[in-house]
Structure formats: structure tokens, C-alpha cells
Amino acid sequence: MSLPKVFLSSLLLLPVIIFAGKCPDLAGDLKQKLSSGVTIESNDPTVTRWSEYGAPKPAFVVNVAAEKDVAATVKYAVSKNIQFLAQDGGAGWAKTSTIDNCDVVINMRKLNQVTVSGDKTTLTHGGGAITSEVIDAAYAAGVQVISPNCNCVGNMGAYLGGGYSRLAGKYGLGVDNLLSVNMVNADGDLRTVTEKSDPALWWAIRGAGPNFGVVTSATIKAYEVPQEKNTAWLGGLIFTQDKIEALVTAINNLKLQSQMAIFLYYATSEGEPNVITFPFCAGCTAEEGKKLFASIYALEPVADTTAVTPFNEVNAGGDTFCEFGGRKPAYGSGMAKLDPATWRGIWDDYVAWLKNPGTEASTILMEAYSMDKARSISTNSASFPHRNTINFHGVALPWYTDAALDGEAESFANKVRTRLRATDGLGKDSSYINFAHGDESLEIIYGDSLSKLKATKAANDPKNVFNQWFPLSKGRSNQAPATDEA
Template sequence: MNTITFNDNRTQVQVEGGTIISELVDAAYANNTQVVTANCNCVGVMGALLGGGYSRMMGERGFMVDNVLSLRVVLASGELVDVTPTSHPDLWWALRGAGANFGIVTSAVFRAFPTAPAQNGAWLGSLIFADDQLEDVVAAINNLTLTSKMAIFLYYATTGAPDYTPAIIVFPFYLGNNTAEARQAFAPVLDIGPESDGTTFTPYNEVNEGSDSFCVAGNRKVSYGAAEDQLDPATWRAIWNEYTSFVDRYGGEAVGNSTVLMEAYSLGTAEQLGDSSSAYAWRSTNRFNTVAIAWYADQGLDAPANAWAGQIREHWRSTSGLQTNATYINFAFGDETLEDIYGGNVGRLQQLKGVYDPDNHFGQFFPLDG
């Protein structure tokens, strides 16, 4: 169930339901093309798609849900249907943002973007900043205008074994092969003066490798996410202090893989399509997505791990600049309200749930059965 088939001119690709991101990226690169995917190689293509599908290249092309052309779906009735904007308009809308509630996607057809080999990649890499630069870094990211080729990430992570030293890492992304243009675009961050600069042009099939640490199997990974319209430097200082204290208290070997992450993307293309274009509710409001991941092996750390990550989420929510709480479903913990996940679309989604899955066969995560 992981066959990938491009059409003759490489502008469309059919992807089977068991395909993971790395398989699709490798196939696209081998065909001198690009496909809008999520950023983590080990994630299933359909899982990322059905929740919305943020992508590093979404500034140019929109969410994953904006780049799918058709979906083959097994419904709760057992019927196999091909869903398109014209064949099943309500179901098409619902699947793209709340899809896990409505069926099993066995394959999908996506847009593909033929790309010359010399341009098939991006300028990216890690910038390491000192503790006393943190407020300047957060303010610069908050004030940065992301043009269509840009995305930026902020991590709190450790250096790993043996020292597990906490680090402040910024990871800029600029689509295509133009280092001078990329460095100019990110000048407000670069001008702060990172302690190290690992940015370089990277081929498209290697672009996601920076996220491979998240794909390591095993252990316990407790994740609490939130969305924001603004980044508050004082909040991020408090979170940094709590992150370093968490690592110090329980030790690097026990919790040193824990991470705090912020993602920011250019939203212009996604916003142009309009909030009503899919069931993903937050395309015009959430500038930043954040998640705190407590990563550990000892079950005895469940309580402090949840308390730590949950408290970080509360910091974000309290200074988000949003009118209500909001969370990208693929960053959610599970205790959020339906409105946190689906926004103002809950009522329409529940009505459609009653049509397509009245017995709630597909209700594993944030079920809409009412």
C-alpha cells in the first residue's frame, strides 16, 4: 500500500495510503519534481494530510489539503468512493482537515511541481544562539515577514549524550538555491549573531533530515501543543528556564531528548483560498504552531512530564494573542475541546458525521459524534 505513480508530465502523483513522507519525497526527487508534504520523514502521508498538512513549502503552494486533487475512501458503510470537489463536495470539505472522522483513505492524487535539479532543494540549517540572545531572537522571529519561500523554526533541545547541554536553535528555510537571497531574507535573525551557523543549500530529498530525531522509536513522548498569533519574549524566557530546570532536575539521560518547538510558515497562499475552503479552521489566524514534547523512558516520570509540558502550553495560551484557544490537531495532546481543534466548523462537521459515520466507527481522536 505504498505505491507512488507520477503522470507522464510529472504534474500529478497518485499515492497509496500506506506511504510515509520519506518515500514520497524520495520518489519526487528521483522524478525531478516536488510534492507538498509534512516535515517529518516517518509520518504517514495521509495522516498529515487529513489534519491539514503544514509544509515548509506551503508559502508557495498552500497546505497539503490545498494540493490534493482526489481521495479514494472507504466509508463507514463499507462503500469505496472517489471523492473530489464535484463528486461529494461536503465530504471533500470535511476530509480536508477532519478526515480521520470520516473514513479510511486508501489513496490520493496530489499536485506535483516539476523542478530543475539545480533548484530542487532549499537553503536551511541550524543557527545556535546564546542564552542572553534569547529575547532578541524571539522578537526578531515575531517581527519577521515571511515571504512565500520562507519558513522558520525555533527549538529548545539538548546537545545529546554525553553532556545533554540545553541549546537555543533557530532553523530557517528558504525554498530554492539562492543563498544570497535567503540570507538577506533572514537578515533580522542572522544579524543578532549566532554562535554557530550551519546553513547551506540542501537537496530536496534531504530537507527533512533535520527532523529525523523525532522519528526515533520507543520510550514515552508526551506532547502538548498550542497555536499563537504572536511570540512573547518574556514567555519564551520563562519556558526556557522551565526547560533547563526540567533537564537539570531529572537528568539528561532520563529526559534529555525532550524538546520545545515552534513552527512558522508563510500563510499568504493558504489565506487566499479562504477559511471556508476546507475543514481546517485556522489558516488565517494561527501564525505560529508550538509543541512541548517530554521524552523519557521511566513510567515513574509520567506525572512530572505531563505537568511540565502542560504548564508550557498554558504559558503559550496565556500570551497567544488569539481570542480563543486553538491547536493544530497533529500537535494536540487529547484533552482539548472540539472547538480548540475544529474552531467554528464543529457544527457542520457533526452534521456531516451523522450522514457519513452515524455509529462513530472512525472516532479514535477528537471524534465528532457529539
């Protein structure tokens, strides 16, 4: 005799219900310690994220409203043995999060104030500010700053892992532009951290930041550029697929000057796969841009949408890429060089993957930045390990809604990554932490910085309370949460 299905599924749910019932009463006792603007979601909260694949499943979302709320929430979570994850833009795609059961997401988005100093040399923003907010404030004040190329990305989320921007050739990476942070440490204390105050921690947070604390606000370098000069020439050049080898060779051989960057995409339009490059030139006229990218134009694009654009609109082309929701198990890898045959193989993989219904938003992308400025800064200045080795970043990005496709998506994107690694021209596999999948070894992510990072971690977070983003140490995640009675 078989048990009725309803009874069976109730039995399966029982442990979850019992467990949830034992969670600490955040909405009650934590709420009292927080500022009046805070809300705590506890009834099956959903966190809006760029990708639902591998997303955290918290029991509570604390929408903090002041820097001290972050400190109080971290202190509370540590005292109750519950895990927590700070969320800024929610664009992080790595599947390293183990947030579940009684765990907490600290939603930083209300900490999004941005101010530019009177002398236009620094910009200060809250730990929850996203790129569009930073760029809009910078443009309005007549400055440029290092900020990611897509509007939805958390500025600190990007900076704490490295921080690539198309302005990197002029100003370096995000980690090179950070001046000071207010940060909640493993004891739940809010401190100002600078190069002078704590050199080892300062080195560590610029490359592996989420392992060391939650940044509640940051001051970064700003560079005065009057609005009328604050423009870039950029746009899409579409090529027929028979040009892949020639295009990849041309990009590989292109010497990027400080104002230049170039991206390559395999993406669909009206259901058909396309090959698109996105050249970028800060402060250039169309004529200057076309001259600097003459080797790309020589391959005769079939469409050209390039134009001179005010800097507060340069990221608009990435807004479709910023669309939240859906499943996007992305796999990224760094390269010293581009191999034409590899990119032909990836095209074939991509076209085959697109035969799955509902996958047309899937994209392959390659990004190349001018690295001269970043390489003029010592590799030992920050824990970010790849400034002297990676010239190109490749990412396979399957995009769909049906979770039943997860397995096939993983094997497609992993195959692309294997192809990239096979001809990457690097001595050892290396991935930018913010483009990595989450299944890599720590050596691939942290490179030569790994052993010093582990030592700094042991000194600053011995209990491993910051354990959700390519964690440098193991442990704590399996501990049972302390109940209110504990």
C-alpha cells in the same frame, strides 16, 4: 491471613484472559476475505509507534496489502462491533485512541506505492506512504509536492488534519493540494471521493479526515521543478540563551516570504540545553538566504550549519526527531504572535524539567510558515479551521522512557501550553489537530468548522465507527464486541 501474591495476580489477570478468549477469530474468518499478502498478528501484537505514551493496545494488527483489504477489514470490524484504527506513519501523538481489548489496528504501511503522472502535475500515493517515500519519488520525477518536514510522518496522516510543509508559502497546505482520494466509508465500501462527487464530505475530510473514513490512496498536486533547481538553503543557527528575548522578537517581526519558513527549538546537545533556529528558504543560494534572514543573523549565532541542500535531503535534519519509541506526551498550541517573556518562562521550565534523568531528548519547538498562499484560498474551502488565525505553532515535547515520569511530564508540558495560550494573541485557544495533546475541547481543535463537521459526521458515519482521532461524536466505544457465536 493474606492470599499469596502469585494467586492474587492470577485473579487480576482472569478478566483479561476471559475477555481475550471472546474476541472474534480474525486470523481465521477475516483472513479468508483478504488478499494473499496480508498478515494478521494476534499473539500480543506490538504496534511500532513514534510515542508509546497513550498508544493503542490492539488485540490484532492487520497488515493490509491492497486497498480492498482495508474495505474488508472495516466491514468485518463493524459487523463484529470491534473498534479499529488505521495506522499510517504511526507518528500521531494524541492520546484520543481507546483501542484495547479485541480492537484492531489496520497497518497501512504496505500501501506505500508512489507514482507521478507523465505530465508532472499530480502525484498518487498509497494511504500508508510516509514522507520520505513521497519526497524521494517526487524528487526523482522532477516535481515538488506538499509533504511534512520529517521523514517518518504519514503523508495522509498529516494531510487529513491540515498538512504543514516548509513549501506551504509556495503551494498552500496539504488540504489545499488534495485532488481526490480512494476512501473506505463507514459501510466498509471503497469509494473515490472528490470535490465534485461529494462536496460536503470533501470539505470535511480536509481537516477532520480520520473521522470520516480510511484513505487507501490519494492524488495530490505536483509542481514541476527540475532536479538541479530542486534545492533549499537551510540549517541550524545556535544562540546563547541570553538572546532568547531578542530572537523571539526578531522571529515575531520577520515577514516570511513565500519561499521561507523558520523554526525555533530548545534542545540539548551533549547534555546542555541550547537555543537553535532553523531558517529555510526554497531555491535560495546561501547569500540569498542570509539576506532574507538578516535580522536573525544580526543576533550573532555562535554556530551556523546552514547549507544549500538537494530537496530529497532537506528533512535529514529532522531524523533524530523521527526516532520511534519512548514516551512523548506532547502538548501543542497555536499563536497569532510570539511573546518574549513567555519564551523566557518556557526556557526556565525546560531547564528545570531536564534535571530529571533520562529526559535529555526533550524538546520545545516553535514553527512558523509563510501563510500567504494558504490565506489566498477561502477559509470555507476545507474544514481545517486555523488558516487565517494561527501564525506560529508551539509544542512542548517531553521525551523519556520511564513511565513513572508521566505525571511530571504532563504537568511540565501542560504548563508550557498554558504559558503559550496566555499570550497567544488569539481571540480563543486554538490548536492544530496534528500538534494537539488530545485533552482539548472540540472547539479548540475544529474551531468554527465544528457544527458543520458534526452534521456531516451524522450524515456519513451515524454509528460513529471512525471514533479514534479527536472524535466528533461519542458512543460505540463502550459496546461489547460481538463474539464468533453472535
